[in-house]
Amino acid sequence: MAVYTEVGDAELESFLAEYNIGTAQSFKGIAEGVENTNYVLTTDKGQYMVTLYEKRVDPKDLPFFLGLMDHLAGRGINCPRPIHGRDGNALRSLAGKPAAITSFLQGMWPRRTTVQHCGPIGEALAGLHLAGRDFALKRTNALSVAGWRPLYEGCRAHIDKTLDAELGAEIDFFEKNWPRGLPAGVIHADLFNDNVFFLNDRLSGLIDFYFACNDFLAYDVAICLNAWCFESDNAFNATKARALLQAYEKVRPLTDEERAALPILARGSALRFMLTRLYDWVNTPKDALVKRKDPQEYLAKLRFHRGVRSLADYGL
């Protein structure tokens, strides 16, 4: 993980004293997650997750994230539900970091994604979009089009001229042609395989809402096309995409404008992950405790979507 904050015995005890969830019987730091420090907490009343928010999360955003999880859990979405303390607050501090306790979700994220996962993903994503409709707080997507040029500028010194020209042209294109006026709402914005739990072949939970924001709902669909519908050799799998899109539409049909916009949204989403990975790649010291993700994967996906001529390419 990127960061790992140790919690002292007395600190943990006084932190838990603010809650009605019993006393700690086990408290283990887990190796998953790169943004925050996560502990599995077992008390005499059950299992919980304790998250310490590290510097990649802006504390100002925490009321949005925790409020959203509360809102979604209240509408039947299987997501971590923030545990509120005796004072009503879900957010407090632990070991000098903002921290929260949430419910523990059963299930495991699939290490290898298959077509069997794609239907449940589409269905769950649409359910999330419907459940988020009346959430009152707003958070701008800092990693949408306006955020891409600064990322690109921060990488340019480290990339060759050919790639520089390709990325520059993409950004020019998106700045001129990005869709407007599509149905918008709360999106997860990071629904990769390590953020989705399955149990007995059923989707059992969605986690990690720390990129959630307000944006076009179809952009979230586009992110999932990139995250779930390519093979490990970066070949697009239209069967997976069809399963994902058809299941999504059973819960929330896409408008004609959303369907028409899907290729550009998918291409833009590929650029977004390409750029953040590239930025981390060139700006992370080689000896840092961060597992760097390969930006090439998303460059290949971007190029695929650039060549998409109709929705038939997505299996529709």
Add this chain to the structure above:
Amino acid sequence: MAVYTEVGDAELESFLAEYNIGTAQSFKGIAEGVENTNYVLTTDKGQYMVTLYEKRVDPKDLPFFLGLMDHLAGRGINCPRPIHGRDGNALRSLAGKPAAITSFLQGMWPRRTTVQHCGPIGEALAGLHLAGRDFALKRTNALSVAGWRPLYEGCRAHIDKTLDAELGAEIDFFEKNWPRGLPAGVIHADLFNDNVFFLNDRLSGLIDFYFACNDFLAYDVAICLNAWCFESDNAFNATKARALLQAYEKVRPLTDEERAALPILARGSALRFMLTRLYDWVNTPKDALVKRKDPQEYLAKLRFHRGVRSLADYGL
């Protein structure tokens, strides 16, 4: 952690099919432990630990380690109990690594050690020594006196002349003066605070038997004096040592020879941890995913024990 092996979905499923412990509901890699990859496994029947043995553990030693845990658990020691598969075996392979499942121990290791921990540690250590008496397998302590000179030779190119002379003199001294014929048996050999769980102020379990071996029982006591009875500024705390030693002797009284040998055993144990830490320090690439431990701490402890004139210095 030093190493982290990912386990595929199908691999885990077929691995668990060898056991009678139900189906996985959660499987989380934990951040503790530097030698092996550890997962907390929750099934419909309970919680377990799954350990994948990485290259620092010699597979030839695994029958000793697993057999010892079986033996100790059968004698009432709260330690991880290996779970045997349908075929009777506790050791098999997972993701290409030797792997075992053990019971899950409740409790948390104390991040800050206090005098309140020292009595329970002494008592548990003596109980472990008694319970191990009739364990049939043997494992030589590769990190006793004979192992120190090779470690030292592997560090010499990286240390200054003063330290080189001090360590060389220590090894000469130990090779000539190390005790012989003291009561011997199975020792834990690594009973540091992160290997001891407490729950509600009581010691609830001992873990990590992967340094266990046959050696002088009093050498294990000496290791605990170093691990539990110094303050963070490396000042010795005789009150802690008295608590640890008195509690140990209530269960297993030390012989006169063991008492007389305690200063040299403690000094030798300090050198052993100094040398392995120093060796790791100078031989671990700075960008490795290993948290290096400071060898200076154990140099200070070694110097303290070198100055010990009588057992009164240990609070006895």
